[in-house]
Amino acid sequence: MNENTSHYIYRVEWSQGDNEYVGLCSEFPSLSWLEKDPQKAFSGIMALVAETVEDMERNGEPIPEPLSDRVYSGKILLRTTPELHRKLAVQATEAKVSLNRYLNSHLTSVLP
Structure with a gap:
């Protein structure tokens, strides 16, 4: 996992429509991860963000700066x-x- 991906703002909330927990990342609003278990939703979104950042790095795309690292x-x-x-x-x-x-x-x- 890219070191900075742990600095992103993650949250897990209940999705009534999906009847599951959804993992979200503020810096990547188009990404989400659904699971019955909230800890798995959290782990899932963190892994998805790490994969996305690695892919962006390989393609030379700009990586969003973690909100928590901004001044x-x-x-x-x-x-x-x-x-x-x-x-x-x-x-x-x-x-x-x-x-x-x-x-x-x-x-x-x-x-x-």
Whole structure:
């Protein structure tokens, strides 16, 4: 297995439609692996990603950088409508916090 494939973001979740667990990789959204057992779904997607990366390397294709290896600045540029901007600014002011802090607290509340 390519050393960097272990740095990719993997997850296993239940697929109601397939009645099985599905293994997924964030950096390779087109790949998945179905199994009745969640550990096998995890192992399966990891092996599939490793095979895919090896194939991409042989063909000289660019390999996605693992999200966990990237350096993030902490800055996000968000474009929105003037109406929504105004509404958010009013809500932040009424909450007596900066717009940045208001948005951060709301984003944090919707993430697991």
